[in-house]
Amino acid sequence: MDFPEGFKTKYQRLLGAEAPAFFATFQQPAETGYRINPLKPAAPLALGGPAIPWSTWGHYGKVAGNDIEHVSGFVYSQEPSAQFVATVLAPEPGERVLDLCAAPGGKTTHIASFMGASGLIVTNEINRSRAKILASNVERFGITNALITNNDPDSLAAAWPEAFDKILVDAPCSGEGMFRKDPDAMQYWTPDYPAACAQRQREILVMAEKMLRPGGVLVYSTCTFSPEEDEQIAAWANAELPLTLVPIQKPAGIASGRPKWADNDPAVANTARLWPHQLRGEGHFVARFVKAGQASVKRYDPQWGRLSATQRRDFDTFVKANLTQMPSGHLLAVKDQLFAVPETALDWRHVRIVRAGLHLGTFKKNRFEPSHSLATALPPAAFQQVVKVSQAEYLRYRHGELLPSALSGKHYVLLTCEDKGFAIGKLVNQTIKNLYPKGLRH
Numbered sequence: 001m002d003f004p005e006g007f008k009t010k011y012q013r014l015l016g017a018e019a020p021a022f023f024a025t026f027q028q029p030a031e032t033g034y035r036i037n038p039l040k041p042a043a044p045l046a047l048g049g050p051a052i053p054w055s056t057w058g059h060y061g062k063v064a065g066n067d068i069e070h071v072s073g074f075v076y077s078q079e080p081s082a083q084f085v086a087t088v089l090a091p092e093p094g095e096r097v098l099d100l101c102a103a104p105g106g107k108t109t110h111i112a113s114f115m116g117a118s119g120l121i122v123t124n125e126i127n128r129s130r131a132k133i134l135a136s137n138v139e140r141f142g143i144t145n146a147l148i149t150n151n152d153p154d155s156l157a158a159a160w161p162e163a164f165d166k167i168l169v170d171a172p173c174s175g176e177g178m179f180r181k182d183p184d185a186m187q188y189w190t191p192d193y194p195a196a197c198a199q200r201q202r203e204i205l206v207m208a209e210k211m212l213r214p215g216g217v218l219v220y221s222t223c224t225f226s227p228e229e230d231e232q233i234a235a236w237a238n239a240e241l242p243l244t245l246v247p248i249q250k251p252a253g254i255a256s257g258r259p260k261w262a263d264n265d266p267a268v269a270n271t272a273r274l275w276p277h278q279l280r281g282e283g284h285f286v287a288r289f290v291k292a293g294q295a296s297v298k299r300y301d302p303q304w305g306r307l308s309a310t311q312r313r314d315f316d317t318f319v320k321a322n323l324t325q326m327p328s329g330h331l332l333a334v335k336d337q338l339f340a341v342p343e344t345a346l347d348w349r350h351v352r353i354v355r356a357g358l359h360l361g362t363f364k365k366n367r368f369e370p371s372h373s374l375a376t377a378l379p380p381a382a383f384q385q386v387v388k389v390s391q392a393e394y395l396r397y398r399h400g401e402l403l404p405s406a407l408s409g410k411h412y413v414l415l416t417c418e419d420k421g422f423a424i425g426k427l428v429n430q431t432i433k434n435l436y437p438k439g440l441r442h
């Protein structure tokens with residue numbers, strides 16, 4: 001592999017006798033992994049691959065983007081070492097958690113797995129097009145308790161001071177841990193790049209700390225090896241912000257951060273390093289902080305977004321004809337869109353929202369049309385009519401085709417393949433009309 005100028009000499013100097021083992025990993029294929037989705041009803045998954053020792057629900061292996069397991073959200077593909085981060089955050093059901101730099105959603109989906117459908121995850125991405133990808137992955141994974149936002153950290157901090165029990169800052173970084181998987185990631189690297197990234201990381205952390213409640217936990221992570229963005233940022237936050245570095249439990253293979261790379265600050269030994277020459281993964285850095293004090297976050301019940309009488313009638317008619325139960329959560333209408341949001345939702349009128357809770361659907365003239373999200377968020381038992389399709393029909397429907405049906409009537413159905421819900425269809429004249437979102441067709 002041709003490294004950018006200055007990269008090799010830097011790590012030869014830093015790693016000394018360890019450097020040949022580190023560089024040798026770049027001649028090996030990248031490690032891949034996936035996680036099983038515990039939000040889904042347990043279904044036998046014929047995927048295999050050994051368990052990733054430091055991950056909950058993680059396995060080594062590869063799932064293709066067109067496989068039903070991926071499309072139905074039964075699994076999420078995520079690089080193995082990245083699977084340590086949410087484990088360190090250890091979110092719990094009922095908490096209010098912020099994932100500040102979240103797209104495409106690897107850690108958000110892992111956080112949601114720990115929380116079940118309880119509590120609130122605010123998952124934010126500053127870049128608008130990446131925020132849309134995040135929304136689509138959150139929807140595919142069947143997460144119903146997320147507020148997806150598209151803001152810079154300063155605007156969020158102004159809207160939500162001390163609002164979260166736990167915060168993850170999976171920071172934009174120089175991405176040296178991506179070089180093996182994606183050599184294009186090297187194009188931005190210069191010897192000065194880590195210092196420029198570190199400046200942005202400090203700015204993000206200043207805002208993140210403002211949003212953390214006293215006594216709350218903040219986890220900072222990167223997928224880069226550079227001490228400027230790892231040990232030195234951890235030492236800086238420990239010294240300059242009202243945050244204290246606390247130890248991380250490190251399963252075998254996971255090393256400590258190196259105090260010698262941060263002016264011998266002993267607190268840095270509390271951080272964790274996942275090195276590609278010490279375990280099967282691409283590499284990550286993780287630091288866990290606690291904020292001094294003790295306080296609980298304020299709960300907020302939205303008193304706005306109530307449905308009009310016509311909207312209520314149309315939604316009730318839809319539920320009665322198509323579902324077996326009312327989706328849980330607080331119903332909230334934003335213009336013609338209907339959402340079910342967690343009861344602990346924040347006041348979000350001053351932030352840019354991409355998606356709130358579960359998108360239930362759209363009010364049309366005198367009727368309600370369900371959203372595609374219902375197919376991956378609700379269990380098959382929540383639908384009155386489930387249509388099981390073959391692998392060949394699954395591929396045709398994903399492509400946008402109609403499917404003939406022996407069923408009569410005019411209503412919505414859940415389509416499943418291998419018992420995994422993947423789409424909503426509309427039965428009309430013994431045909432299942434294709435409602436698969438155009439942007440997801442394949």
Ligand SMILES: C[S@@+](CC[C@H](N)C(=O)[O-])C[C@H]1O[C@@H](n2cnc3c(N)ncnc32)[C@H](O)[C@@H]1O
Pocket residue numbers: 082100101102103104105106107108125126127130152153170171172173200204
């Ligand atoms: C390492 S990636 C996040 C990966 C994600 N957590 C996951 O697990 O899938 C960092 C993200 O930070 C975003 N970002 C870039 N500049 C930022 C800034 N100034 N503030 C907040 N986020 C930023 C990037 O757009 C990028 O999506």
